[in-house]
Amino acid sequence: MPAATASKSQRAYELLHRRISAGELVPGYRLVLGTIAAELGCSTVPVREAIRRLEAEGLVAFEPNVGATVAGVDTELYLHTMQTLSVIEGAATALAAPLLTAEDLARARALNGDLRASLADFDPRRFTELNDRFHAAVYERCPNPHILDLVHRGWTRLNALRASSFSHIPGRALQSVAEHDALLDLLEARAPAAEIERAARAHRTNTLNAYLAAGGHPPSAI
Amino acid sequence: MPAATASKSQRAYELLHRRISAGELVPGYRLVLGTIAAELGCSTVPVREAIRRLEAEGLVAFEPNVGATVAGVDTELYLHTMQTLSVIEGAATALAAPLLTAEDLARARALNGDLRASLADFDPRRFTELNDRFHAAVYERCPNPHILDLVHRGWTRLNALRASSFSHIPGRALQSVAEHDALLDLLEARAPAAEIERAARAHRTNTLNAYLAAGGHPPSAI
DNA sequence: TCACACTGGATCGTATACGATTTCGTACAT
């Protein structure tokens, strides 16, 4: 009766995914099959499979006959990922809107309250975590699993980037919280889908623009 | 000097991808590692890797300790895929719009002319192929590789579905050609991105609605 | 000093082999 004994391949996948998402493995870090296999106490075959799966998600870059490295993020890639996410998350939010219950909205509003409160003594990590939860609360009801999956992948990717090199764009956090409230207003008023989509997309685009205006290298997802 | 000697895993992937896209392998068909390996003259390990890659693309469904089958398409999945594609392709088209040259537009216009001409003696396969090429011509210049990749995946998936069970929705082809021309008008006039995106998305949504109105099971991408 | 061929080690890619798991047919009991 093996309780939590998933397949080795699965465990390798989860381990690497967690480490990359948490930023323990910096971009460019070389993933050697043998080393990881030894660490996990298994052979290279399952590890190889896990790495190919991570490649499909864009978390690692793989070069035939050479090996895999944790996917780095130059400015251009970050821009493209954010742009994609703005489109997808906007659509997801609009689709989720009619399905949001009063409790969902109340929870989101409370989370945004926490966000605003946390502005006093600004802790980037805490703010980011609350921010993630707020957005998840808003789009998680999206009835289209494909779109939801794409949103998750986008966030995972951004989290991986952000964790390895966090940056704080001055003033953006405050503006972000205000935009959250505006979005919630639209959702509570059961505004037209197009309007909600536009607001959700603009929220993300604004972050991107703030980042570009700041001219900084490190990414943010606030 | 290895000319076309890709890795076995790669060749297995390409073979299966081609067969599924072409509809030779019907949804639900069971993919047995040993059988495919024997057919390719290699061991099961590379085949396994190829199948996991196809799984990540959504072309095959995989169940641990049981095996992989060609991903089927119930009505619901088709709907979700079309909806996702409408969002992504709309964005891709809008982003590509400013980069389209006069030649690009002329080529797209010519392709749509071919489409209209082919309406006389309607051949579903030829129409579909021209339709694919028309849309590719319109969104292929999209500067965001992520979004472009997502569009390609969406089309691949729909093609796989369509090939296995094609259906013709009466009247839709004609309307589709007209919508193409309208879209081209917008592109040539360098209309605002939002307007282009809306038109491109609506074009796909219209197909979806026509399909739903027809109440038929088999999918279409016209 | 520089360019280039060579060699050694590290790592990847795959074949083979075998244990683990599922599935399905069959026999048995009710």
Next chain:
DNA sequence: ATGTACGAAATCGTATACGATCCAGTGTGA
């Protein structure tokens, strides 16, 4: 006749082993 227990066949999952490929460092000739 129906449901259940058992067993065998099929298939998956992974360990081990070995050839193939790449990279770095070394030596040789101009």
